[in-house]
Amino acid sequence: MESNMEDHNSPTSSRLPRRQVLQWFAAAAPVAATGLPALSPARTAPALGTKGYGTDPDLIKEYNPGDVWPLTFTDDQRKTVTALSDIVLPADEYGPAASTVRVHDYLDEWVSAPYPNQQRDRKVFMPGLEKFEAWVKENHSAPFAELSAEQQTAVCEAIATGKEKSLSAFFDKFVMLACGAYYSTMEGWKAIGYVGNIASVTFDGPPPEVLEKVGVEQTVEN
Amino acid sequence: MPVIPASEAKSEYDVIIVGSGAGGGQMAYTLTLAGVKCLMLEAGRDYDPVAETPMFHTGAQAPLGGTSTPEKPFGFHDATIDGGWEVPGEPYTQANEDPNDQFMWWRARMLGGRTNHWGRISLRNGPYDFKPKSRDGLGFDWPVTYDEIDPYYTKVERLIGVYGTNEGLENTPDSPDGVLQPPPKGRIGDLLSQKAGKKIGVPIVPIHRAVLTKPQDADTLPGLLHPDNEDAQKYVADSMRSRAACFWATACGRGCSIRANYQSTTVHLPPALATGNLDIIPDAHAREVIVNDEGKATGVLFIDKNTGKEERVKGKTVVLAASSGETVRILLNSKSNQFPEGLANRSGLVGKYIMDTVGSDLRGQIPALENLPPHNDDGAGGSHFYAPWWLYGDQKAGKMDFARGYHIEIGGTRSMPRGTSPVPGQYLKGLYGTKLKEEARRYYGSFIGFACRGEMIPNEGSFAELDPEVKDKWGIPVVKWHWEWSDHELNMSEHAQRTFEELIDAMGGTPMGGGGKSGRDTILNGGKVIHEVGGAIMGDDAEKSVCNRWNQTWDVPNLFLCDGSPFPSNADKNPTETIMALAWRCADHLIEESRKGNL
Numbered sequence: 063m064e065s066n067m068e069d070h071n072s073p074t075s076s077r078l079p080r081r082q083v084l085q086w087f088a089a090a091a092p093v094a095a096t097g098l099p100a101l102s103p104a105r106t107a108p109a110l111g112t113k114g115y116g117t118d119p120d121l122i123k124e125y126n127p128g129d130v131w132p133l134t135f136t137d138d139q140r141k142t143v144t145a146l147s148d149i150v151l152p153a154d155e156y157g158p159a160a161s162t163v164r165v166h167d168y169l170d171e172w173v174s175a176p177y178p179n180q181q182r183d184r185k186v187f188m189p190g191l192e193k194f195e196a197w198v199k200e201n202h203s204a205p206f207a208e209l210s211a212e213q214q215t216a217v218c219e220a221i222a223t224g225k226e227k228s229l230s231a232f233f234d235k236f237v238m239l240a241c242g243a244y245y246s247t248m249e250g251w252k253a254i255g256y257v258g259n260i261a262s263v264t265f266d267g268p269p270p271e272v273l274e275k276v277g278v279e280q281t282v283e284n
Numbered sequence: 285m286p287v288i289p290a291s292e293a294k295s296e297y298d299v300i301i302v303g304s305g306a307g308g309g310q311m312a313y314t315l316t317l318a319g320v321k322c323l324m325l326e327a328g329r330d331y332d333p334v335a336e337t338p339m340f341h342t343g344a345q346a347p348l349g350g351t352s353t354p355e356k357p358f359g360f361h362d363a364t365i366d367g368g369w370e371v372p373g374e375p376y377t378q379a380n381e382d383p384n385d386q387f388m389w390w391r392a393r394m395l396g397g398r399t400n401h402w403g404r405i406s407l408r409n410g411p412y413d414f415k416p417k418s419r420d421g422l423g424f425d426w427p428v429t430y431d432e433i434d435p436y437y438t439k440v441e442r443l444i445g446v447y448g449t450n451e452g453l454e455n456t457p458d459s460p461d462g463v464l465q466p467p468p469k470g471r472i473g474d475l476l477s478q479k480a481g482k483k484i485g486v487p488i489v490p491i492h493r494a495v496l497t498k499p500q501d502a503d504t505l506p507g508l509l510h511p512d513n514e515d516a517q518k519y520v521a522d523s524m525r526s527r528a529a530c531f532w533a534t535a536c537g538r539g540c541s542i543r544a545n546y547q548s549t550t551v552h553l554p555p556a557l558a559t560g561n562l563d564i565i566p567d568a569h570a571r572e573v574i575v576n577d578e579g580k581a582t583g584v585l586f587i588d589k590n591t592g593k594e595e596r597v598k599g600k601t602v603v604l605a606a607s608s609g610e611t612v613r614i615l616l617n618s619k620s621n622q623f624p625e626g627l628a629n630r631s632g633l634v635g636k637y638i639m640d641t642v643g644s645d646l647r648g649q650i651p652a653l654e655n656l657p658p659h660n661d662d663g664a665g666g667s668h669f670y671a672p673w674w675l676y677g678d679q680k681a682g683k684m685d686f687a688r689g690y691h692i693e694i695g696g697t698r699s700m701p702r703g704t705s706p707v708p709g710q711y712l713k714g715l716y717g718t719k720l721k722e723e724a725r726r727y728y729g730s731f732i733g734f735a736c737r738g739e740m741i742p743n744e745g746s747f748a749e750l751d752p753e754v755k756d757k758w759g760i761p762v763v764k765w766h767w768e769w770s771d772h773e774l775n776m777s778e779h780a781q782r783t784f785e786e787l788i789d790a791m792g793g794t795p796m797g798g799g800g801k802s803g804r805d806t807i808l809n810g811g812k813v814i815h816e817v818g819g820a821i822m823g824d825d826a827e828k829s830v831c832n833r834w835n836q837t838w839d840v841p842n843l844f845l846c847d848g849s850p851f852p853s854n855a856d857k858n859p860t861e862t863i864m865a866l867a868w869r870c871a872d873h874l875i876e877e878s879r880k881g882n883l
Contacts, residue, residue: 115347117355117372118329118365121338121538124345154718156725168349177353215717222714234709237716241705241724246343246350253721254728255658256701259340261531262660267469269659276652278475282490284466 114176127164127171134174134188135166141207142195143169149214150237151244157253160244168243169236183235190232197229286557287330287395287564290588290595294563297323299874300584300599302570302614305397307605307846309548309556310440310864314871316561317516320878323597325568325586327606328366328393333400333549337363337541339534342700349703359702363400363539363547367392369811373757376609379766384804387638387746387765388811389609395566396549397607398814399860401537404493404545404666405693406446407857408437410455412676416741416853420679420687422772423741424637424852427824427833430457436865438463442505443520444546444864445527447664448492455689456672465497467668468532471661473697473732474669476652480790481671486692486783491670494546494861495536500524519555526554535700536665545665568595570610571760572618572627573602573843579622581843587758601874601883605846605867608638608819612748612849613763615820628837633830634820635748638765639854641815642690642738643808644777647796648788649711653697653730661698661729669694673738673856686775690738690856692783698729707731708796731796734787736780737813739856741772746810748819767810778803817848817859835870842883846870 115130127133135143147160147169160166173184198206202213209217220226221233244250251257267280299315301308304326315322338361343350346360353360357368369388378386392398411430416423438460447465450458467490470478474488481488502524510516527550528542536545543550556562567589574583574596583598604611612635618627626634673689705712707727715723740746745768750761785799823829826838831850837843846867848859855862877883 114353114355115360117368119347119356119360121336121341121361121365124341125347130347150716150720152717154721156718156721163344168344172348175348175353177348177355179353180348218716222716224714234713237712237720238705238709241707241712241720242349242351242701242703243344245701245706245724246703248342248344250701254701254706254725255656256698256706256728257658257660258662258698259342259533259700260660261533263531265468265530265532265660265663268472268475268661269657271657272472272659273475275656276472276476278472278479280469281475281478282467282469 127167131174131176133170135170138195138205139191140166140170142191142205145207145214146218146236147240149218150240157249160240163244163247163249165240165243168246169239172239172243183239186231186235187239190229190235194229194232197226286560286562287566289590290565290568293323293565293595293597294321296598296600297321297563298599298878299323299601299603300325300597301603301605302584303397303605303607303610303847304395304553304564305399305548305605305607305847306860306863307848307867308603309396309399309552310867311603311605311846311871312556312562313552314868315875316556316559317510317513317519318871318875320561320875322556322562323599324562324564325570325584325597326395326397326564326566327569327589327610328395328397328566330564330566331365331395331400331549333363333396333539333543333547334541337539339538339541343702346703351703358401358537361538363537364392365394367394374762375754375756376762377751377754377764379764383809385767386809387640387767388809389763389765389816390811390814391607391610395564396547396553399546399548400539402547402860403858404495404536405858406441406444406492406494406546406861407691408457408459409433409855409857409862410457412455413853413855413857416688422687424821424823426852427822433862433865433869436869437861439509439868440861440864442509444494444551445496445500446492446494447490447497449490451487451489451672453487453489453672453674454676464492468497468664469668471663471668471696472653472656474694476650476791477694477732477787478669480787483790484786485674486671486787487674488669488671488692488694491667491693493664493666495664495666496527496529496544497664498529500527515559519558522558523551523555527551530664532660532664533662534665565597569758569760570606570614571758572614573604575618575620575622575627575840579840581840587760592758601842601844601878603844603846604849607847608816608849609748609763611845611847612819613750616750617761623839628820628830628839628843630839631827631830633828637742637818637821637852638746638748638816639740639742639818639851640810641813641854641856641858642736642740642773642776643813644736644738644780644803644806645733645808646781646784646788646799646806647731647733648784648791648793649727649796650730650732650788650791650793652792653732655726656729659698661696662700663696667693667695684779686772686779688739688741688772688776688856690736690776690780692780693735693737695733695735697732732788732791732793734784736777736784737856737858738773738776738780740854741770742818742821742853743768743770769807769810774803774807776803777807781806815848815854815859817851817854820845820849821852822850823852834873835866836873844870844874
């Protein structure tokens with residue numbers, strides 16, 4: 063995962079008072095100290111157990127899937143989820159493919175988490191994944207990851223259009239969790255149109271083209 | 285750092301303050317700057333907002349994208365540590381089995397308490413809010429008037445820094461000229477809501493929040509705050525100079541390492557610690573206030589959570605600022621021959637009249653906000669605009685089926701995605717591939733949330749007592765909650781829902797979930813808004829109140845309550861600024877009485 067964290071800490075204007083610059087750098091120091099490694103492949107870090115992160119986790123640290131609780135996917139499941147995530151969120155003009163930002167690792171972390179919401183999702187996701195793999199093998203005589211892009215798309219099309227109803231709950235869950243993962247990344251921000259998390263001297267509000275499109279005027283003058 | 289272990293406590297302090305949030309922080313600030321030696325007890329651990337605040341951290345850097353879990357109820361990067369609606373080892377119980385009639389008790393076990401993550405909304409109560417019973421015959425009047433508290437609101441606003449505007453609206457006080465910091469620009473959802481509000485008669489204006497939009501005037505403000513105290517001016521000026529103005533990124537709920545917003549740990553405690561007059565013992569779980577044979581408070585008995593041992597500290601005066609629920613727990617557990625029903629409880633009213641804020645939310649999907657050019661909507665890390673209550677006239681004329689007001693808080697529309705899909709599933713159903721990304725981009729930013737935050741009228745069925753059986757992990761009896769809403773609150777929630785539907789309709793949008801829901805179905809559980817006040821109400825009559833007009837308990841003259849517990853009503857205005865104003869005033873009074881030898 064690329065990081066433009068350094069950009070975030072750069073003063074955006076030469077008019078910035080020195081005092082403020084120093085304060086901003088002080089604010090960023092704990093972040094810089096952690097380093098910003100790319101999200102590593104799954105299972106690099108030892109799992110700590112099936113407990114959660116507790117009520118007093120280190121908030122400054124950067125976490126990777128597998129850091130706090132053990133992951134679930136087998137190698138084959140991981141291949142399937144990776145391939146499916148790239149059909150659901152492919153590389154295109156909006157941004158990179160899901161696997162580039164490790165959406166599959168995030169999904170593994172999610173379904174492996176000890177919390178109630180994630181445990182509920184796991185009950186839909188894991189049996190659904192098994193059913194999905196079995197259905198693909200039965201209809202295409204090969205695992206999903208080994209199918210051609212056209213075949214993979216055809217599989218998704220069949221499920222998304224409701225032709226394979228037994229898999230739609232799994233597919234819907236997959237899409238929503240994949241979106242949650244993808245759009246939490248900086249690449250995902252760009253894809254969806256989130257702009258922010260950048261230190262600025264001023265907040266100027268919506269730009270003129272936005273005000274015009276929505277048909278409103280800025281009412282705060284200062 | 286004068287954060288000390290229990291073993292290093294001095295033999296006696298002038299004042300012991302239990303709690304380090306808005307009330308405790310304000311007391312420590314005012315007292316230590318006046319030269320009073322204080323000891324603060326905090327039930328949670330020491331916390332350093334400069335080193336521990338995850339500024340700029342992205343969802344992808346947190347487990348589960350930073351989404352909420354029971355261990356971090358407001359998301360991974362929220363400032364709260366060791367807190368939430370459940371605290372391990374410190375249970376509480378409910379009198380009612382029906383979840384609708386239960387109170388969800390939020391606690392933060394950390395230095396600074398809830399102020400580290402709060403919404404920073406800083407509203408003054410208006411003149412009506414201090415005399416509600418005189419207006420409609422319900423609940424209780426305060427023993428103080430707006431005019432008495434007004435100067436303290438001004439002091440607090442000058443100290444903490446509050447942005448906003450003076451709009452001259454009914455029962456929505458203006459601050460003196462030059463006190464408020466400039467408001468941030470309206471965001472797109474704010475401006476569209478404001479336009480819709482005009483169509484349906486709801487005034488939407490800049491909100492007041494404790495965030496610096498420009499550096500504080502450290503050359504002038506300290507002199508205004510502490511006119512006859514040069515040492516205090518110096519400490520406060522130093523603290524103000526070390527605070528930066530907002531850099532328009534990072535949600536305030538994470539806390540603020542550049543100290544641009546108010547939290548006790550960044551604004552109240554640094555100058556208090558700089559005086560050398562403040563010791564803080566963290567991990568100190570207060571059990572009871574100790575009294576002598578004359579019925580005066582002499583100190584506090586607490587459990588050192590690190591050793592599990594009971595410890596005693598001595599003070600000439602004791603201040604409880606532990607939150608309504610905790611203050612009630614401590615008072616009721618402080619039983620002695622003189623006070624067999626608990627301390628300061630001769631009226632029998634300790635624990636009675638607990639209030640929260642009426643919460644009722646609705647989101648709308650607004651086509652006019654679809655596919656907008658991407659732009660920065662982060663703003664000041666919280667609300668920019670709100671609608672103060674606007675129907676005082678209709679209520680006075682008897683046209684409404686609920687007696688008190690609510691204000692409307694407006695959320696941002698293009699916030700940082702965090703762990704869960706930024707677009708709900710119903711808008712993305714059956715989609716995948718580039719089409720999915722296109723639709724996600726189309727809908728992202730088109731959802732706007734409105735939140736009713738309204739006044740609950742105190743009632744006989746909402747109170748806290750000690751559970752006769754359940755104890756916490758240190759053997760201390762825990763709080764048992766009783767809760768009920770009256771029709772006033774349920775009808776208010778219903779009214780808010782209809783108002784939100786009108787606003788959404790006026791914006792050309794559609795209520796999510798279809799709208800049309802009842803007050804009972806939409807009102808948030810008691811405690812969910814985390815504005816717990818009452819339980820030791822102030823009044824003019826010792827038989828009908830626990831505290832007098834100075835936050836001083838009637839029964840124990842050297843015991844003061846400086847959290848929300850003395851509130852006899854809970855206006856729609858968020859309680860924090862009033863807690864601070866009352867605490868500052870209480871501290872001034874305490875110093876004066878102490879000089880006179882009256883404590």
